[in-house]
């Protein structure tokens with residue numbers, strides 16, 4: 460199994476951090492990268508927009524500039540993450556912004572096409588955006604409920620696609636289900652969408668950094684995701700892939716996306732590079748300094764190896780959970796598993812809170828499920844300790860007496 464713990468700030472043993480699916484641990488290179496940001500700003504000021512050392516390829520002797528950093532990092536790190544060609548990927552602030560931009564582009568809404576097909580398992584950044592644009596533009600949302608088994612009903616998605624479909628949105632890995640849609644299913648959706656001249660967008664947020672993706676083989680027109688979770692890039696670091704040759708002209712483009720930004724023309728002119736059209740006003744630069752440090756580690760380890768490791772660790776977690784009499788709520792088959800294991804438990808919130816007091820960090824949702832993702836910094840011993848502690852808690856009911864500390868935020 461992989462053990463990359465030396466590369467991350469991992470809590471001291473015997474603590475076990477299992478929440479990579481919410482916010483990954485900090486790579487050890489991040490403080491130095493943030494120092495580079497401070498130095499570049501202090502020493503170069505305005506000129507940093509044009510020229511800073513390429514800290515993202517240390518030792519290369521290259522220079523890059525803040526102005527083009529979103530696409531520089533897109534080519535150097537997001538393209539290899541997705542198996543995508545250079546020129547197709549760019550950094551974005553968050554998925555919500557990107558989906559809003561996608562829906563603001565008129566190209567897919569031709570010839571009376573106004574339907575948007577999506578799963579009700581999609582993240583709010585997709586679903587809310589669809590309803591917002593539907594209300595404004597007379598679009599027709601086609602939400603598809605999860606199947607009776609609680610997972611995406613792929614045949615229903617295929618049936619919903621027609622000549623009226625403009626967009627299809629699906630999550631690569633469901634954020635409430637942990638279900639990874641198999642490549643064959645995504646490919647079938649892409650094929651049907653294309654037969655009807657619709658576009659297919661995959662939200663790969665929960666696959667990012669834990670699943671080896673070949674975005675061209677999947678047939679996605681657009682793939683979005685973020686580096687906050689397993690890729691350990693923290694906030695402000697999502698990304699976009701747009702298939703080579705696909706023209707989209709988002710109406711939300713800002714002046715950083717303009718073909719002639721310093722001409723300060725009265726009318727906007729779409730940038731010739733389609734991915735650049737997804738920029739807004741001034742790009743937030745500081746977050747790009749820590750964006751890819753985790754991703755670099757995962758790419759160096761090899762995404763296939765990371766996926767094999769994740770499957771081995773989730774298999775062990777599932778085995779231990781079932782030995783403890785717990786019910787698995789995420790998929791069991793390797794091909795349909797993401798990095799997250801979801802267990803149905805009674806009083807999940809209190810159990811999660813009590814586990815924290817024992818130094819075992821999971822999370823709970825709706826007081827019904829406990830979620831955990833053994834990742835590259837976790838060892839076999841971590842997983843065994845987690846279930847030993849969990850079993851002990853359930854046996855003694857110790858969690859029934861835990862009172863959650865007062866908190867200033869809603870994150871669980």
Ligand SMILES: Cc1ncc(COP(=O)(O)O)c(C=O)c1O
Nearest residue numbers: 553554555582584634662664665
């Ligand atoms: C599937 C999915 N998409 C998107 C997001 C985040 O979206 P945003 O970048 O708009 O916050 C998440 C966060 O958990 C997610 O699970």
